[in-house]
Amino acid sequence: MTDKRHKSTLRLGTRASLLALRQANWIKHKLEDQYPEVEVDLVHIKTEGDKIDVPLFALGGKGLFVKEIEEALLRGEVDMAVHSGKDLPVVMPQALALIAFPEREDPRDILISRNGRPFAEIPPGGKVGTSSLRRQAQLLYLRPDLKIVPLRGNLDTRIKKLSSLNLDAVILASAGLRRMGWEDRVSEFFEPEVMLPAIGQGVLAIEARVKDERVHHLLAFLNHLPTQLSLMAERAFLKRLGGGCQVPIAGLAQVSADRLHLTGLVATLDGQKVVRGKVEGHLSKGEDIGGELAEELMEKGAREILSEVYKKG
Numbered sequence: 001m002t003d004k005r006h007k008s009t010l011r012l013g014t015r016a017s018l019l020a021l022r023q024a025n026w027i028k029h030k031l032e033d034q035y036p037e038v039e040v041d042l043v044h045i046k047t048e049g050d051k052i053d054v055p056l057f058a059l060g061g062k063g064l065f066v067k068e069i070e071e072a073l074l075r076g077e078v079d080m081a082v083h084s085g086k087d088l089p090v091v092m093p094q095a096l097a098l099i100a101f102p103e104r105e106d107p108r109d110i111l112i113s114r115n116g117r118p119f120a121e122i123p124p125g126g127k128v129g130t131s132s133l134r135r136q137a138q139l140l141y142l143r144p145d146l147k148i149v150p151l152r153g154n155l156d157t158r159i160k161k162l163s164s165l166n167l168d169a170v171i172l173a174s175a176g177l178r179r180m181g182w183e184d185r186v187s188e189f190f191e192p193e194v195m196l197p198a199i200g201q202g203v204l205a206i207e208a209r210v211k212d213e214r215v216h217h218l219l220a221f222l223n224h225l226p227t228q229l230s231l232m233a234e235r236a237f238l239k240r241l242g243g244g245c246q247v248p249i250a251g252l253a254q255v256s257a258d259r260l261h262l263t264g265l266v267a268t269l270d271g272q273k274v275v276r277g278k279v280e281g282h283l284s285k286g287e288d289i290g291g292e293l294a295e296e297l298m299e300k301g302a303r304e305i306l307s308e309v310y311k312k313g
Helices: 018-034 067-074 133-142 155-164 174-180 213-222 225-241 283-312
Strands: 008-014 038-044 080-084 096-100 109-113 127-129 147-149 169-173 188-190 204-209 249-256 259-267 274-282
Touching: 008 018, 008 067, 018 038, 018 080, 018 155, 018 174, 018 204, 018 213, 067 080, 067 096, 067 204, 096 213, 109 155, 109 174, 127 155, 133 147, 133 249, 133 259, 133 274, 155 169, 155 174, 169 174, 204 213, 225 249, 225 259, 225 283, 249 283, 259 283, 274 283
Parallel strands: 008 038, 008 080, 127 147, 127 169
Antiparallel strands: 080 204, 096 204, 109 169, 109 188, 249 259, 259 274
């Protein structure tokens, strides 16, 4: 056993929600198991997204769960940070880098309904909770009769609102439920062909200062290359579209042998128009594939959708 007095300490910045702490503790234990001489201290950081109670798209969305943590990194108050991939803005501070991506958890969306009903059995005009415009658009495309109810709060809070707001169902990410061990609450999993997930959904991204070579070295063992390449392709797709939380944009990259398959979607807020496409290529060309798919969708009508949404915003 390593004497605690001779251990070096790494400070890991994280939000303080149940799910964020579960994710951060997973990283902590992986690091401490790999390096007995290292002790990881969790530093709780409250972000703008934790302080507000309005839909994220109304405030710009991307970056609201990240900015304060990145500022702590830049000030040297923490050595690394763990983020949910779908919270990351496409543009990052130059002095920071995403350095490790553990293997992706299930990227699908799930349904938790009253009495465990599947999606098809939600009654006409049923109330479904979500504040994701991406989920809203795809739900309304599938079921224009549904009433979408804005849903904010951490994972446990949103599940409780199924009862407190008298909803028929809520839509959440499978990854969070799995990480919390709450899979038994799931009424139905949405396959990507039915409900395409958010960019980066199910991915954990570890961020550090560009020049902190020691942290880069220590974290390298956690990186899962197919997950990294998939996320980079998805983010390149999102960046080319210029999208954030204000527009229903979805994308999922999947790796098979040396091929990367990227599916993307842009939709109107009411789900009346959905532009969808798929591009594949060698997995080393992920960012090019992301850009190519974005161009393809813009030619098919996404440009007009994006222009209209931003004009209203």
